[in-house]
Amino acid sequence: MKEKQTHSITLESTCKITDEICLPDTKLPRVVIVGGGFAGLALVEKLKHKEVQVVLLDKNNFHQFQPLLYQVATSALEPDSIVFPFRKQINGYKNVFFRLAEVEEIQPDSNTILTNKGSVSYDYLVLATGTTTNFFGMDSVAENSLGMKDIRDSLNIRHMMLQNLEQAAITCDDKERDALTNFVIVGGGPAGVEMAGALAEFCKYILPKDYPEYPSSIMNIYLIEAIDELLGTMSDKASSKTLKYLEDLNVKVLLNEAVSNYDGNEVTTKSGKTILAKNLIWTAGVKGQFPKGIDEKHVVKGNRIKTGSFLMVEGYENFFAIGDIAAIITKDTPKGHPQVAQTAIQQGKWLGDSLLKIIKNEAPKPFEYKDKGSLATVGKRKAVADLGKMKFAGYFAWLLWSIVHLMSISGFRNRLMVGFNWAVSYFTYEKSNRLIIRNFNPKSSIKNRGK
């Protein structure tokens, strides 16, 4: 008996051939979700305890709370506070199965997907694979800079930063020391603005404590944005206020400027400026990432997948795309919806309800996006908010930002951890432990990016 037990998963599993991923054999329609980001998880939540078998595939065993990646990069939070294991999330969802696998190819005509761990067949397929950093073909930048799209990127930035600050204490070469302690952030969107603000606060409050040997003037932070304002998608008030906040924190903001080359030591801009810096963080663009097997005709600008307002990929009735990867191209939304968390969550929830209708041969209503407004923070007590007609900045915007983000994090423990760390750092300006656990190596970090 015990022998049997040890192998009991296979007894009710569907898998006959060994290159198939083992899954229990329920007679329910199988919905395979690729990617457990905001969109994928929102969909899982809608489908739990329903008459479907849900299979969640992800190359990581955890969900990442992307809006706070920059706080991990600057050692304000530890990784375990903003990532959450899928198996904890789906704990008790009897119809939901997680498998750690990277999808390599989809074969929508045979309702099969191929992963690095074996194949899976589906009745309904949902792609929620999100985006990755877009260096727009600038190899020199791609090779020498770091993006900030997942937790590994954040840890790479942290390790790069701390290792370079340590090296600055060791070198006798003034120019090298300047390069080691100068930071350039490219991209004036929320990610770039929040990163610049966090670095500026690190320089203001942590550097003097950890490196009493240094004058705080040793660390220079540059923010480069191609257009003539920061947070281009937000209101003019938000943009100008953000600029003021950053300049008050001694961030050197370069507008109407772009990077043309970076050799790992010196940044060259389109206008011919050069900045000595061994730290370049790239937040200037994203592009959709998805497995092989999707016809070119479905792919639109930004490497996104074109769908109708039912989030179906053209020509299929059981193949959907949601979140950053999906572009609902209609008269009202010629460019698709903004690639932000709230779009992803709304699409995940919508598809959850709609899929259950579709399975029952009922007609769903088309997806409609509700803009709940935008928030961005520059630092302590410094944030901007556009909520419909209401546009405000300062302490209350920052408080709202903090509450909204704290409430959005998965898991009680994580909320507690983040809340605790924020409270400590609010009152003491002290950050959590600053550890270099891996030696940072740009080449390998780029090789492994997203792996």
Place this chain on the structure above:
Amino acid sequence: MKEKQTHSITLESTCKITDEICLPDTKLPRVVIVGGGFAGLALVEKLKHKEVQVVLLDKNNFHQFQPLLYQVATSALEPDSIVFPFRKQINGYKNVFFRLAEVEEIQPDSNTILTNKGSVSYDYLVLATGTTTNFFGMDSVAENSLGMKDIRDSLNIRHMMLQNLEQAAITCDDKERDALTNFVIVGGGPAGVEMAGALAEFCKYILPKDYPEYPSSIMNIYLIEAIDELLGTMSDKASSKTLKYLEDLNVKVLLNEAVSNYDGNEVTTKSGKTILAKNLIWTAGVKGQFPKGIDEKHVVKGNRIKTGSFLMVEGYENFFAIGDIAAIITKDTPKGHPQVAQTAIQQGKWLGDSLLKIIKNEAPKPFEYKDKGSLATVGKRKAVADLGKMKFAGYFAWLLWSIVHLMSISGFRNRLMVGFNWAVSYFTYEKSNRLIIRNFNPKSSIKNRGK
């Protein structure tokens, strides 16, 4: 002025040539400490605010609390709870300077050491480089198993374990699944016993929650010890009680048994037993690790450095070794002192006081070791204690173990974190987040071991 400021560290620094590590030029005698473990840090604490310049060199920027590495390996604690940045530790110690550098060679005759970041000259040198895993020349084991000597080892074990448990959900091959879910721990000392107990509790309390698809009987834990009892250095009562605790937790303990070969999939023992297991954790031996430049005649069994009872290396008056690396060979201690935290701490403190005397040309008293007793824990409410004549086991031993360890951890924040996690896990049996942040790859992990 600002220009000058930016470079101000060099203005008072000694370094003239660029291959020298930059350090402020104080006229005080320079004590260089290599390694910030228990011994090195205890020494730093004694020398802070004294009339010496202390230079702490370590290949990591953090101190590791080794006794709890196994809890990081089993996801009970996150790394940041048991490692502590040196720069936080030395915050406000005006005469102490940390430099992140790996010492490659010492040249005691010219009072110079060479690191991967440049050279440093010293008036007094203290080696506190500790030990590393000893596979006793068994290449097959070294290549395919994991030691547990630093935080990277712990994270490698965690990643190996979680990835293998995920793969077990994917495979259709019964034998492969057994190998993926079987764990073999080699070495019945404190590290092995505590690791086995923690894994057994993981299997008992976490596995059913995270992997409801699995019967708990799927995970088998073996503990292999070469002699006829566990915790050989402790009392017979402690040994037998520990054996009972582990067997109650369904750990299969093999005494008088040793591993002869391991191919990454199957363990072969000296007596000819074979165990199918993709998880092998090696805690069966350590050996001293130190840079080049030490004469063979100073090296004794276990690759330790022979010293007299003043912890001086023979033939030098400004070259000391402390902690696991040091072996005080005398009539009373023909094998040196036990390689445990309390020896290291006592030697670090002793050398702190003695060095200040030596600098003032006063004669120090020889080092005397005070055995404060031993503690080991198998799991919740299960521990053993030998305190002089007092030998006890159970709840109070466990409580004592918890308090002693909590109090020994550096940093208020870390104590709070560990205390919080222990409290949560005590009442809920829930562990902290189980994340696979890096893909685990044995080869690379072994390549990077200790790096």
